[in-house]
Amino acid sequence: MLAAGGSLALSAGCINTPTSGPIAVEEPNDCLEQLDDSVPEEEATALSIDGVERQAEANLASKTEAGYACGPQEGMLCGNCTFYIDDKSGDGIGACAVVAGEVRSVDWCGLWQPRDGYGGDGG
Template sequence: MADEESGESRRRVLRATGCGSAIVLAGCVSVGEDTSQEAGEPARDRPADWCFDRLDDTVPDVEANAVSIDGVERKPEGELTSKEEASYQCGPADGNHCGTCTYYIDDRDGDAVGACTEVTGEVRSADWCALWSPREKLQNE
């Protein structure tokens, strides 16, 4: 009889633990809505330029003098398009983002923010603008 009671007790503990874990996990997962400010896609209630205050208007020399992954050279400062003119937005559009663009210059100074050969200032790989063009190297691989 003692074995049956301890077996039933173990089953109750396992069920309670499993249910508790599922509830905690469900609270951590947000389906269909992104509430994180660092995530790639903007939340629906934020403006498209919510991340602009996190991006410097200038680009570090190491990135300003670099080329994109496809070898595109960065335009001179006076010839770059402003973020507004390029319709730059914080987050991807239709699954496309700067990190998959032929003009994107990957982070070179360790601050997790890159640059663009066409657009002024710092650029996040998770964002997008109307100048987006797919990387040639990704298409050919």
């Protein structure tokens, strides 16, 4: 019985060793490699989902300045932000009225603001 327990412990220890094969680990901002620095004209000139006009290119915050991160933050994501511009080109990636380049609806940044009627007022 002791031998069987020892084998189980040895097997369990091997599962987590680096030599047991590669384990896919997603880096926190791997999605940034998928996003272009520019957006299609139809998104660059579109209004956000709440009707906010996109700022001039020179006034847009970089993703670094905005604190852009892949994935949502406590229920906040680009897709439910007042500044998000829905995908118009069919590639599944949209834009933002205040952040430069492409953005994904499933990501988040520090400039996030709730959509009209969403959040704090019970809407």
